[in-house]
Amino acid sequence: MKKLVSAPALFIGAGAFLIVGLMLGFWWAPVDSSSMGFSQKIFYYHAPIAETSLVAFGVAFVAAIMYLRTQDLRWDRLGYVSIRLGLLFAILVMITGMIWGKASWGTWWAWEPRLTTFLLVCFLYAAYWVLRSVVDEEQRRATYAAVFAIIAFIDVPITWFATRLMPEGLHPAVITSGGTGMESSMFASFMISMVGMTLLLAALIRRDLQIETLKDQVTDLKTSLGG
Amino acid sequence: MSGWAQFKAIVRKDLIRELRTRDMLVSMILFVLLAMVIFHWAFTVKGQTDLTYFTGGMLWVTFIFAMLLGLNRSFAQEKDEHCLDGLLLCPVDRVTIFLAKTVGNLVFLLIIQAVAVPVFALFFIERSLIGDLPPFLVVLLLADIGICSLGTLLATISMNTRSRDLLLPILFLPLIVPLLVAATSATTLVFADGAGFGTVASRILFILGFDAVFLVAAWGTYDFAIGE
Numbered sequence: 001m002k003k004l005v006s007a008p009a010l011f012i013g014a015g016a017f018l019i020v021g022l023m024l025g026f027w028w029a030p031v032d033s034s035s036m037g038f039s040q041k042i043f044y045y046h047a048p049i050a051e052t053s054l055v056a057f058g059v060a061f062v063a064a065i066m067y068l069r070t071q072d073l074r075w076d077r078l079g080y081v082s083i084r085l086g087l088l089f090a091i092l093v094m095i096t097g098m099i100w101g102k103a104s105w106g107t108w109w110a111w112e113p114r115l116t117t118f119l120l121v122c123f124l125y126a127a128y129w130v131l132r133s134v135v136d137e138e139q140r141r142a143t144y145a146a147v148f149a150i151i152a153f154i155d156v157p158i159t160w161f162a163t164r165l166m167p168e169g170l171h172p173a174v175i176t177s178g179g180t181g182m183e184s185s186m187f188a189s190f191m192i193s194m195v196g197m198t199l200l201l202a203a204l205i206r207r208d209l210q211i212e213t214l215k216d217q218v219t220d221l222k223t224s225l226g227g
Numbered sequence: 228m229s230g231w232a233q234f235k236a237i238v239r240k241d242l243i244r245e246l247r248t249r250d251m252l253v254s255m256i257l258f259v260l261l262a263m264v265i266f267h268w269a270f271t272v273k274g275q276t277d278l279t280y281f282t283g284g285m286l287w288v289t290f291i292f293a294m295l296l297g298l299n300r301s302f303a304q305e306k307d308e309h310c311l312d313g314l315l316l317c318p319v320d321r322v323t324i325f326l327a328k329t330v331g332n333l334v335f336l337l338i339i340q341a342v343a344v345p346v347f348a349l350f351f352i353e354r355s356l357i358g359d360l361p362p363f364l365v366v367l368l369l370a371d372i373g374i375c376s377l378g379t380l381l382a383t384i385s386m387n388t389r390s391r392d393l394l395l396p397i398l399f400l401p402l403i404v405p406l407l408v409a410a411t412s413a414t415t416l417v418f419a420d421g422a423g424f425g426t427v428a429s430r431i432l433f434i435l436g437f438d439a440v441f442l443v444a445a446w447g448t449y450d451f452a453i454g455e
Contacts, residue, residue, distance in 0.1 A: 068451055123401040130397050134388040140454065144384050147448040148398065151380070154444055155402050158437060162405030165412055165430065 007210075010203035017196025021048075025189040039103035044189055046096040048197035049089050050118070054156070056086030056201055057125070061153035064146035076142035077216075079149055080132070081208035085201060087125045093118050113163035120159050124152045233319050237327035241301070242334060251300045252338060255293045259343040262289040263350055278351050283415030286347060287370070287407055290340065294374055295399065297335055298382040299392040306386050315453070325379060325449040332375040340367060352418055362424050362431075363417045369434045370410040373441060377402055380445040383452045409433045 025044030032040035063079035066072075097115050102108050109115070128148055135141035228236075245251055266285045270278050278285070305311045314324060344367075348356050356363075378399060385394040413430035416422035424431075 068448070120401055120404055127397045127401055130390075130394065131384070131388070134390045134394055136389070140387070143451050143454070144388070147380075147384065147452050150448060151377075151402060151441070151444055154440060155405065158405045158440065161433065162408040165408055165433065 007203060007206055010199055010206065014196050014199035014203050017192055017199060019196075021189055021191075021193030021196050024185070024192060029186040029189045030183060039100060042096055042100045042103070044193045046093065046100055047190060048194040049096065050093045050114075051194060052197040052201045053086045053089030053093055053118075053121075055198060056082045056089060056205070057121075057149075057153050057156065059205070060086065060149045064149035064153075067142055067146045068150075071139070073138065073142055076145065077209060077212045078205070079146060081205055081212060083125050083128055083149065085204050085208065087122065087129070089201070090118055090122050090125065094122065113160060116163045117156070117160045121156055124155060128152060230320060230323050233317075233323050234327045234330075237314070237319075237324060238331050238334075241328070241331035244304075245301075245335065251297055252335060254300070255297050255335070255339050256342050258296060259289050259293050259339055260346060262292070263343075263347060267350065279419045280415060282347075282351055282418040283411040283413070285351070286344075286414055287411045289343070290336065290371075291374065291400075291403060291407060293339055294332070294336055294378055295396050297339075298332065298378045298399075299385075299395055301332065301335075302382045302386040303391065311453075321450040321453050322446055324453065325383075325445060328383075329372075329375045329379045329445075332379055333371055336371050336375060337368075340371070356418070359417045359421055362422065362427050363414060365424075365431060366410055366413045366417070366427065366434065369431065369438055370406055373406045373434060373438045374403065376438065376442050376445050380441075380449060380452055383449070387454065406434060406437050409437070 022044055026041055029044075060079040060082040063075045063082060067075035067079060094115070097118065098108050101110055101115070128145060131148055132141055132145050135144055263285070266281070266289075267278070270281050270285075381398045381402070382395055385391055385398060388394055409430045413422075413427040413434075416427055416430075420426075
């Protein structure tokens with residue numbers, strides 16, 4: 001596969017966007033006028049991570065379908081690293097969400113739709129890991145993991161809808177069908193952070209793929225040497 | 228042999244095998260009844276015995292765990308006695324196997340519920356439930372279809388792994404939470420507030436959507452899950 005952008009360039013691009021996004025968020029965008037006040041600034045970090053984690057799971061979903069169609073283990077590897085990173089991002093969403101919750105609602109944990117959805121997403125994709133660890137044969141492991149990745153990704157929006165069946169939540173609905181509910185400076189800072197976080201995900205996926213490929217090559221070499 | 232005949236043969240085989248030994252059904256019914264007794268003691272705080280608002284939760288948590296027991300047991304037998312190997316050697320479409328297994332599990336779950344729901348009403352609900360039965364039965368049947376279709380797919384995967392019965396709840400529970408939320412809240416609304424079809428319609432539609440999505444997803448992926 002021809003490499004369009006080198007790995008260091010992706011990391012540098014991600015870093016630049018993230019730093020600029022956060023700086024704009026802190027110094028250019030105004031302090032939120034609602035009760036959240038300064039604590040709203042974590043939004044420029046928290047929301048992009050949340051969306052990026054869903055992007056990572058989406059990549060794993062596509063990779064799972066492609067694996068089942070082609071039985072090519074490279075797709076399995078892509079799905080595996082995407083879910084590993086998506087889970088890491090989802091855990092960060094939980095941590096930053098709890099910090100924000102403590103600052104603005106006065107509680108570390110609230111059973112509100114989005115936070116609850118991410119908690120369940122963490123459980124779902126942790127189960128994916130457990131599943132991978134209990135199947136020894138490579139092809140079978142990849143197949144089961146792909147089936148579960150498809151089902152899990154379908155379950156994410158359904159879980160979100162289900163949490164809406166619970167009593168009203170505390171979470172601010174920032175982007176709704178009626179608009180973003182943000183000032184333009186806030187929205188621009190958010191979008192820059194969002195691009196930065198997505199680039200970071202792309203860079204990490206690429207680096208992890210290289211590591212996994214190298215690991216497989218080492219295993220093959222060991223096997224060929226009778227190790 | 229047509230697909231329909233194959234489907235009927237597999238369902239019949241599963242039912243006859245279970246009705247001969249009754250191992251699984253007896254264990255599941257005992258489990259459900261014991262869980263109710265335990266719930267009574269667990270939730271009765273400071274002599275307050277009105278558990279009306281816990282009814283939906285108690286009922287569905289019990290059914291989900293009973294189903295986990297049943298799924299593990301039914302697929303362990305299939306695997307250990309090489310029934311599934313025999314089935315896979317027959318010229319049967321994998322989707323037919325999936326549908327037959329799902330219906331077999333659904334029948335077992337319904338048998339358990341036919342025993343458990345009247346006992347549950349006797350233990351926990353003080354008023355007559357006759358008028359509330361239609362919306363509850365619709366929720367029950369639709370939620371059961373979701374539980375059994377997803378459960379059958381995941382049990383097929385987990386039986387081929389090293390951890391088997393340990394893995395199934397870890398895979399199944401986070402996926403079934405949306406259905407559990409909808410079924411629990413609908414059941415509590417019906418039992419506690421006497422809600423009719425109009426009040427629980429959104430939940431029924433949600434469960435229907437869940438069933439449709441996961442039946443299609445399981446249908447599409449079962450071929451891979453069951454293997455060669």
